[in-house]
Amino acid sequence: MSPLLTRFAATLLCGVAALHAEEAAPAKPDAAVASTVPPYELKNRSKFSADGENPRAPFWPIGWVKRKSGGVAQTAAVPEVARVKLDEKSFKVTSILIGTGTTPSLAVINGRAYSEGEFLRMPKGTTVPPVRIRVQRINDGTVILQNADQILVASITRPELSNKKAEELVIDPDR
Numbered sequence: 001m002s003p004l005l006t007r008f009a010a011t012l013l014c015g016v017a018a019l020h021a022e023e024a025a026p027a028k029p030d031a032a033v034a035s036t037v038p039p040y041e042l043k044n045r046s047k048f049s050a051d052g053e054n055p056r057a058p059f060w061p062i063g064w065v066k067r068k069s070g071g072v073a074q075t076a077a078v079p080e081v082a083r084v085k086l087d088e089k090s091f092k093v094t095s096i097l098i099g100t101g102t103t104p105s106l107a108v109i110n111g112r113a114y115s116e117g118e119f120l121r122m123p124k125g126t127t128v129p130p131v132r133i134r135v136q137r138i139n140d141g142t143v144i145l146q147n148a149d150q151i152l153v154a155s156i157t158r159p160e161l162s163n164k165k166a167e168e169l170v171i172d173p174d175r
Contacts, residue, residue, distance in 0.1 A: 084131050086145065086152040091120075093143050093156045105138035109154070120145070 057066070092110055099105040104115040112121060120133040136151070137144040145152045 084147065086133070086147055086150050088152060088154050091143075091145065091152070091154040093154050094158075096138060096141065096143065096156055098138070098140060107135065107138045107143045109135070109143065 093107055094111075095108045097106040106113050106115050108114075109120060114120065114135045116135055116138055118135050120135065122131055122133065131147055133145050133147045135143060136146040141156050143154045143156075145154055
């Protein structure tokens with residue numbers, strides 16, 4: 001038998017023996033009655049009063065008010081923001097790492113690494129309305145960027161693989 005099981009069995013037997021010893025001992029009737037606890041008396045009873053013009057339900061968080069039924073919900077007037085045109089030349093994608101399984105895909109854009117769903121860090125004060133450009137998707141060779149309702153596909157740029165240099169390597173100067 002394992003030591004843990006042996007220890008458990010010994011503890012159980014000691015507890016049963018103590019229980020049987022208490023049942024066998026005669027009870028003292030006067031000592032039990034003398035040590036009774038007085039009943040609990042409530043001193044301050046809580047109450048809820050629905051005062052004011054907009055009463056709220058007692059279980060709602062403070063500040064919540066029930067909307068009137070049948071009314072039209074008013075939305076705050078959203079000021080029209082100046083639209084910013086995204087340009088592919090503004091984003092330099094230098095490398096892409098395609099993730100598999102639990103590892104996320106990464107792309108280096110303007111010298112910083114981003115994964116899908118992250119927002120690009122933009123220089124402060126460059127545009128009047130702050131631009132929030134999100135990396136929507138990272139594909140093989142392209143990155144899809146999104147700003148509000150605009151979508152831009154930025155391709156990877158590798159200057160060392162430009163067409164001019166590739167043609168120069170193919171042409172043999174000795175001929």
